[in-house]
Amino acid sequence: xxxxxxxxxxxxxxxxxxxxxxxxxxxxxxxxxxxxxxxxxxxxxxxxxxxxxxxxxxxxxxxxxxxxxxxxxxxxxxxxxxxxxxxxxxxxxxxxxxxxxxxxxxxxxxxxxxxxxxxxxxxxxxxxxxxxxxxxxxxxxxxxxxxxxxxxxxxxxxxxxxxxxxxxxxxxxxxxxxxxxxxxxxxxxxxxxxxxxxxxxxxxxxxxxxxxxxxxxxxxxxxxxxxxxxxxxxxxxxxxxxxxxxxxxx
Amino acid sequence: xxxxxxxxxxxxxxxxxxxxxxxxxxxxxxxxxxxxxxxxxxxxxxxxxxxxxxxxxxxxxxxxxxxxxxxxxxxxxxxxxxxxxxxxxxxxxxxxxxxxxxxxxxxxxxxxxxxxxxxxxxxxxxxxxxxxxxxxxxxxxxxxxxxxxxxxxxxxxxxxxxxxxxxxxxxxxxxxxxxxxxxxxxxxxxxxxxxxxxxxxxxxxxxxxxxxxxxxxxxxxxxxxxxxxxxxxxxxxx
Numbered sequence: 041x042x043x044x045x046x047x048x049x050x051x052x053x054x055x056x057x058x059x060x061x062x063x064x065x066x067x068x069x070x071x072x073x074x075x076x077x078x079x080x081x082x083x084x085x086x087x088x089x090x091x092x093x094x095x096x097x098x099x100x101x102x103x104x105x106x107x108x109x110x111x112x113x114x115x116x117x118x119x120x121x122x123x124x125x126x127x128x129x130x131x132x133x134x135x136x137x138x139x140x141x142x143x144x145x146x147x148x149x150x151x152x153x154x155x156x157x158x159x160x161x162x163x164x165x166x167x168x169x170x171x172x173x174x175x176x177x178x179x180x181x182x183x184x185x186x187x188x189x190x191x192x193x194x195x196x197x198x199x200x201x202x203x204x205x206x207x208x209x210x211x212x213x214x215x216x217x218x219x220x221x222x223x224x225x226x227x228x229x230x231x232x233x234x235x236x237x238x239x240x241x242x243x244x245x246x247x248x249x250x251x252x253x254x255x256x257x258x259x260x261x262x263x264x265x266x267x268x269x270x271x272x273x274x275x276x277x278x279x280x281x282x283x284x285x286x287x288x289x290x
Numbered sequence: 291x292x293x294x295x296x297x298x299x300x301x302x303x304x305x306x307x308x309x310x311x312x313x314x315x316x317x318x319x320x321x322x323x324x325x326x327x328x329x330x331x332x333x334x335x336x337x338x339x340x341x342x343x344x345x346x347x348x349x350x351x352x353x354x355x356x357x358x359x360x361x362x363x364x365x366x367x368x369x370x371x372x373x374x375x376x377x378x379x380x381x382x383x384x385x386x387x388x389x390x391x392x393x394x395x396x397x398x399x400x401x402x403x404x405x406x407x408x409x410x411x412x413x414x415x416x417x418x419x420x421x422x423x424x425x426x427x428x429x430x431x432x433x434x435x436x437x438x439x440x441x442x443x444x445x446x447x448x449x450x451x452x453x454x455x456x457x458x459x460x461x462x463x464x465x466x467x468x469x470x471x472x473x474x475x476x477x478x479x480x481x482x483x484x485x486x487x488x489x490x491x492x493x494x495x496x497x498x499x500x501x502x503x504x505x506x507x508x509x510x511x512x513x514x515x516x517x518x519x520x521x522x523x524x525x526x527x528x
């Protein structure tokens with residue numbers, strides 16, 4: 041498996057608060073990798089740095105051979121290759137579902153309007169949203185909105201997709217439909233990085249799990265190892281708390 | 291109210307109203323004209339100011355500084371004073387006709403001051419659009435200009451329509467201030483009629499004519515906004 045994404049000694053601070061502390065990791069093409077850890081451990085910031093929404097303070101991030109964090113590099117061509125889905129969906133409320141998806145297709149990729157609409161609708165069909173293309177985001181359920189957001193990110197055909205706690209804002213009964221979409225993506229060749237609190241899901245779908253603690257990768261490995269035989273004391277404590285709260289059932 | 295019949299005589303005199311109404315209506319055309327040519331100029335200038343103020347490129351710092359100074363100065367001085375200063379001052383440098391018209395420079399003064407007020411309305415709208423909307427747009431590869439144009443501004447403008455209308459209604463009335471430097475518009479015409487007949491009824495006529503414009507203007511905007519809301523959102527909470 042060739043390396044798709046590579047983080048080398050990445051650090052990031054907000055003021056005096058060091059959120060990411062010397063993080064290094066190589067992620068293979070097509071790999072599905074989850075980041076778990078307590079709130080504030082740096083999961084979201086890590087993903088936002090990879091999408092270049094947050095500038096890093098030290099280290100570098102590489103997409104294949106390209107150093108994407110190089111100063112002065114235009115972020116826009118890179119963002120076409122690395123998509124992100126946010127916890128709070130962030131759909132554009134003044135646009136129909138269809139327009140949410142075609143906006144970047146027409147304005148960024150320069151695709152003709154008609155063919156962008158066709159593309160959008162065939163993607164929406166694929167995720168069971170075919171009848172929603174003319175509705176506005178506020179008229180959809182949270183689960184549907186998040187599926188639209190995933191569709192919007194996928195429309196650009198990114199090589200890497202970052203999923204930032206995409207089910208955290210959803211009612212429990214809506215989580216399943218969103219996770220089904222992610223399940224469908226696995227094995228399609230896309231590299232998936234996700235931050236999550238859904239431990240059962242992380243265990244089921246990940247090739248590799250990273251446990252983040254205070255901005256460092258405290259432990260990483262295959263899901264069986266992390267969830268059943270964690271070596272690091274911090275991982276053990278975290279998982280105990282999570283199991284205690286009923287979020288990891290098995 | 292023992293003096294009510296006197297008030298009625300000098301303010302609500304039907305005969306005077308009927309007599310002066312055509313002259314007032316004629317003069318009011320000038321008010322409407324000033325309003326119509328200043329409004330688009332104000333909205334466009336204000337939008338440019340607001341967008342300039344919201345740029346984030348460090349290289350554009352001087353531009354931001356300039357527009358901040360502009361809005362501070364224009365808003366810090368009464369409109370009437372700007373009308374005097376620009377309306378009398380600029381033609382005073384010896385411009386030839388038609389460039390020395392007080393009507394022109396009075397309108398310019400109105401436009402410059404109001405664009406500063408309206409720019410602040412737009413700025414509030416732009417800043418009210420959550421940062422996550424920009425993040426979403428940028429993450430899709432849109433440039434900052436495209437993000438502003440397709441994602442931030444459309445949402446910002448919808449939100450500021452009520453305060454924007456508030457300013458435009460206010461402008462529609464302040465147009466009358468231009469009369470103070472010469473042009474005979476409705477307020478001045480009403481003053482002439484008042485002096486001629488020693489009766490205040492023409493002012494009531496002028497007030498009626500203003501209301502005829504401003505009330506439909508506000509009602510129509512409210513209706514448009516309600517329709518838009520109905521189209522894009524789920525059921526309204528009662």
